Amino acid sequence: MPRIKLHKLAAVIVLAATAGWILTGEFSSVGSAIPGSDTPPVEDDKVAIETPLRTVAVVVPPRTMHSRTIRVSGTTEANKHTRLAARVGGIVSELPVAKGSPVDAGDLIMRLDAEGKVAAVDMAKAMLAQREAEAKAAERLAKSGNMAKLRLDGAQTALAQARSQLEAADAELARNEVRAPFAGLVDRVAVEKGSAILQGAEIATVLSLDPILAVGQVSEHDLAELEIGNTATVRLVDGTSLEGTLRYISREAAPQTRTFRVEIAIANPRLEIPAGMTAEISLRADMVQSVFLPRSVVTLSETGDLGVRIVTPQDLVDFVPIDLIDDTPQGLVLGGIPDDARIIVAGQDLVKTGDAVNAVEADAETVKRLVGQLAGPVN
The missing domain is CATH 1.10.287 (Helix Hairpins)
Structure with missing residues (x-):
């Protein structure tokens, strides 16, 4: 019997092993799994990415007592104003006054024959x-x-x-005499000595200019803020600034404008302030607790309300409506802000109510500017 060569025997063995492996079917899973691996399959859904918190600068502004200022336009008026008339007809025999003459109560203005x-x-x-x-x-x-x-x-x-x-x-x-009913100034003389007049004819106009009145109209919204005796500043058209006292508040509104007349009494001993001048009246109401902030801090809510944004103790953004007490050249005087509120002074327009933020104290320069502006308003 002929002898089988060694290389032929090795080929037969390899062929038999290959055929046995193919028959098991394990070839279809090659590379599809790694034994012992715990890595989960990657899903096709959106991967959640954590957004970093926005950083805002906050400050707790100092508080001060400030009086609400109500500004209205008005004019000056005489404290008393009367037109004197003749009680009987006749010939003017005496006329001891002229335009601009000062008179005391009871002084003779005119006498008839x-x-x-x-x-x-x-x-x-x-x-x-x-x-x-x-x-x-x-x-x-x-x-x-x-x-x-x-x-x-x-x-x-x-x-x-x-x-x-x-x-x-x-x-x-x-009845032949006309006398001054009060001390004042003769503003106009309508007759001449020797002229004939009828009963009821105008003789002269007498004004009482001390005190002089600054008269304006306040809205019904501001009426509750005013009390008799409140102080007021009156600035005349020529730049003169005067101090006065609120002495009268009308209790009946003008039907066309729904505003109420107010009168401010101003001392005028030299009669230098005439009646009829344009005046800007600044009425100061009672003192209230307030904070002083620059206009840039004020913003609008989602509903259009005017206010400021604050950060709560939970580092969430909240919106607080403001009460505008005064508007000064240096900034705004605001009321209605809770005590110890952390007001956002940088980044307030980039966040909205309910947002979580990273609140940091405002830099020293910002705090210094706020404290410096606080000295601006005049209480």
Whole structure:
């Protein structure tokens, strides 16, 4: 029997092993799994990426007491203003005043020609003297029993009539005169000496300018903030700044504008401030607790309300509506902000209510600027 060569025997063995491996079917899983691996398959869904918190600068501003300022436009007016008229007709015989003349209460402004009224007064005085003498004589006779009581009563009645006639004559004579009803300034004289006037004709205009009044109209929203005695600053059109006191608040609104008249009394001893000047009135109400902030801090909420954004103790953004107390050249004076509120002063327009943020204290320069501006408003 012929002998099989070694290489042929090795080929037969390899062929048999290959055929056996193919018959097991394990070739289809090559590379599809790694034994002992715990790595989960990668899903096709969106992978969640954590967003870093936005950093905002916050500050707790110092608080101060500040009075709410209500600004209105107005004009100056005389404290008293009257047009004097003639009570009877006649010829002007005396006119001792001129335009611009100062007068005291009771000073003569004009006198008409008496035309016999002085004689009527003199006659009434003489009649009164006679009736007084007759009444005294009748009283003596009545006491001694030499005159009946009825005649005494007649004498006393005649005396009363004489007194009444004198009072009527004096009153008629007084109608010829026009006198100043109060101390002030004669602003206008409408007659001339020697001219004839009728009853009711205008004689002169007298103004009382001390105190002078600054008069304006406040809205119904500001009415509750004002009280009689509040201080006010009045700036005239020529730049003059004056201090005054609120002395009157109307309790009835103007029907067209729904505003209320207010009057501020200002001392004017030299009568330098005339009536009718344009004035800007700044009324100061009672003092309230407030904070002073730059205008850039104020922002709008999602609903359009004006306010500031703050950071809560949980580092969440919240919105606080503000109460505008005063608007000064240096910034805004605001009320309605909670105590110890951390107000966002940088980044407030990049966040919204409910956002979680990384709140950091504002830099020293920002804090210094806020504290420096706090000295700006005048309480």
